[in-house]
Amino acid sequence: MKSFPYENVSDEVKEVVSGLLQGADDYHRGHKARLARSVQLIVDSKPEGRILEIGTTGFIPLALKALLPDVTVDVTHFDRSMPSVFFKTVEINQKKMTVNAMSVDLENRPIPADNNTYDYVVCCEVLEHMEIDPMFMLQEINRVTRYDGSLFLTTPNVASSRGLHKIVRGLEPYFFMAYHKTREYHRHNYEYTALSLEALLKYAGYRGRVWTEDLFEDAVPDTVDRLIAAGFDIKNTGDNIIAQVKKHSDVVERFPVGFYV
Numbered sequence: 001m002k003s004f005p006y007e008n009v010s011d012e013v014k015e016v017v018s019g020l021l022q023g024a025d026d027y028h029r030g031h032k033a034r035l036a037r038s039v040q041l042i043v044d045s046k047p048e049g050r051i052l053e054i055g056t057t058g059f060i061p062l063a064l065k066a067l068l069p070d071v072t073v074d075v076t077h078f079d080r081s082m083p084s085v086f087f088k089t090v091e092i093n094q095k096k097m098t099v100n101a102m103s104v105d106l107e108n109r110p111i112p113a114d115n116n117t118y119d120y121v122v123c124c125e126v127l128e129h130m131e132i133d134p135m136f137m138l139q140e141i142n143r144v145t146r147y148d149g150s151l152f153l154t155t156p157n158v159a160s161s162r163g164l165h166k167i168v169r170g171l172e173p174y175f176f177m178a179y180h181k182t183r184e185y186h187r188h189n190y191e192y193t194a195l196s197l198e199a200l201l202k203y204a205g206y207r208g209r210v211w212t213e214d215l216f217e218d219a220v221p222d223t224v225d226r227l228i229a230a231g232f233d234i235k236n237t238g239d240n241i242i243a244q245v246k247k248h249s250d251v252v253e254r255f256p257v258g259f260y261v
Contacts, residue, residue, distance in 0.1 A: 008213075009036045013043065016066045020059060020092050028059065028092070031125075034154065034215035034240055038124055039063045042152055045244065047071055049119035052144065054106065054137070055126040058090030061099050074100040074118075076111065084112045106130070106137040116146040123153045127197075128176075128188040135254060138204035145247045150208075153201070153243040157212050158191035160239035165223040175216075175239070194236035196258075201245055203256040208245030212238030 009017075017036040021028050028035065042064070048071065053060045056075035064073055077088060080103065088101035102112050107130055121141050127134055141151060156175040157163070163173030176188045192200070198210040216239045227234050 009040045013040045013063075013067065016063055020062055020095060022093055024093070028057070030216070034125075035059055035063075037213065037215055038122075038152070038154060038242075039067065041242065041244065042120075042122065043067050045120075045150065045152070047120040047150065050074065050117065051120045051122060052076070052111075052113070052118040052141075054121065054123040054141070056090065056099075056101075058092050060122055060124070061090055062092055062095055062097060065097055071120075072100075074102065074113075076104050076106065077101045078105060079103050080105075106140070107133045108136065111140045111144050113144045115143055116149075117144045118149060119146060120150045121145055121152070123151065125154060125156075127153065127155045128191055129186070131185070131189050134190070134200070135204065135251070135256070135259070138200070139251050139254065142205045142247060142251055147247055149247050151201075151206055151243065151245050151247070153197075153245070155192055155197060155241050156188070156216070157193060157236065157239055157241045159193040159237065160212070160214070161220040161224045161237040162217060162239055164227065164234070164237065165220040168223060168227075192241060194241050197241050197243060200256065200259060201243060203251070203253040203259075205247055205249045205251050206243075206245035207248040208243065210241065210243045210245070212236040212241050214238045215240040 013036055017039065021032055051071050051073045053073060053075045056077065061073040061075060064071060082103040085102050087098050089096055089098050104111055130137060158173050158175065166173045175191055179187060194210050194212050224234050224237050
């Protein structure tokens, strides 16, 4: 597990994150460094207006309420028993707020919002769970985002230093591909590299910066150093891919070759 506090996070963000996640569950505790760094990058980009968070756990709205009180945060929620639009109370560690929520299957149904509604979209650790059609979700994000609006997206990096370390020892590089004994659908279905994610986002009409950082576990630099010494051009080996991109156009290719057959 990555140590916390993370070095590229301000004291203000650390305080908010620590306050929200004191006594956190296993998921939030394991993702604490990533959550803190993600919030820091969002805050540093100075978003204004209306934000949409895809696949909320409640953490992002609560953190942004504390750090950016002037923005409005809407969320998506996968609950077919709820109306398409409803008010949802999110709560972590006795801190709570009510947000506008949209119940939607992100791979099958449109987001119930008008075109060009949002100034900023946050999509953290969702893309890797898409089972059949990730471009449907990205197409919908594009549609509801205004031109020159921003998308902040994170997803695990299959080509991390730890993944490369596994490959050279004859193991699968995947981050979280194991099946659940409980038959749940929370495993990863597709894990990306920085290059593949950048390509997918360009097909989705977005341009900007895509890079990696180690936000889950400490790096394994020895394997990377040995591969570089052997002549391989190795880049972007952090275990989490971060994309800070802007809507450049409508979707360029609905079913891009290499991702779809």
